[in-house]
Amino acid sequence: METMSVGRSSGEAVAGPDPSWRGLYRAGAISAVLYVVLNMGALVLFIITPPVPSSGGAATLQYIASNKSAYLLELVLFVAASVFAMVVFLALYMALKHLNKSFAAIAALVAIAYGVIALALNSSPPSLNGGLVYLSDQYATATTAAQHIAFATAAEGLIAVTNAVNSAGILFEVGILIISLVMLKGVFHKGVAYLGIVTGALGIVSEALRPILGFGYVVFFVLEVIWLIAVGWKLYRLG
Template sequence: MTSPGGAAGTRTDPTGTPHPDPTWGPLYRAGAWSALLFVLLVLVPVVLVVVAPLPPTRGAALLEYIAQHRVVYLTELVSFVGLAVPAMVVFAAVAVALKGVDQSIAAIGGLFGVASEVIALALGSSPQSLHGGLVVLSNAYRAADATDRPALASAAEALIAATNAVSWAGILTAAAILLLSLPMRRASFFGPVLSTLGVLAGAAGIVSEALRPVIGSGYMLYGLLLPIWFAIVGWKLLHVSTARAS
């Protein structure tokens, strides 16, 4: 049955609690597997940070590091930037699943989430001085003579500063998590625990992304909460996609 005032196709149980529209099952499954891929793409560079030398944060030194550890750097770059793709699918799946609970919040949260990842892909960069343009500068730096290298190092410094500046894409991602987590409390298929975790992660993310240039290691709190939220959301979406419609 359709919930009163709810989205068309939204099912409710005898108590009136809305359930996800079962016709969107393939999207829920795609969101579940995308959430798993997101977590894996987060874990890969984390492991590399532990087992490989930490990249420097200054221009010339970073260009030399990229030249010497190209595979590591490119893997980290592709992982951090590439996770925007599965994140878009997750945000879309969560928004659709919640449309019977709160259409407006679900739509705004989903829009924020998808927009944030599109911006991230367009910028092609992420925190920790990861940017595809630095690979190009590294190639030029190695081929340049001593006269041209200072200019290339200065260009790298400017790109590093821009990469590590406040990211509107990151703020929108955190805002999307916060908004989508609010109606989860009223959705039995997500529940209050995930809702609370998402609100904490979203609030911490907004503060962390806004203060990223000065917050230092405080960013790690958000960095831990983010993949945990995605992992639990993925598990919930997988359960929703496989549950038989009542």
């Protein structure tokens, strides 16, 4: 039976990161910083603004109408960060593929899938969804009780989908875990690799239990920020 290993794939030459991709490494470094900045901004908004209702279609639509600017900004910050995450993992793939092309490619693939899903759904827990902004506008201009009920019911459905298990977030943490296993073989300091392994494993659990953890989710987020800063610094040096 063939066993799996995070060693070098057969036939791969022992080499270092391809220097011809220095531009991508620099882009990855900048993207890591921007990812952190955008998520930190969203976290600050989450802390200083009234919490979004986790249930109740009418209550959520009324909340959005009263806090529209902050709600939209928080949504944009969370979703836009996914673009920079994809660039980071493309850079990591090129920096680590000489160690194990297969695992580096899988890590990049699942991280890019995270970005695509986040952009396609245009949503993020807790109760952040672009569709809810539209429903809020319609709810505010509705003139009959039947219309209010219809828009509130539609909002309930979007809220349920948005606040369910965060599949996109879980994919990102799986990507961090896998790419950190590859890092154990070189290029990055082993401390960064071990931090990534812990962050990825803890992140998978945290994303799955996000509705239960509440503010405790921040503990995992701090680890992710530290890991991304360390990764960004190394990519900058490679560039």
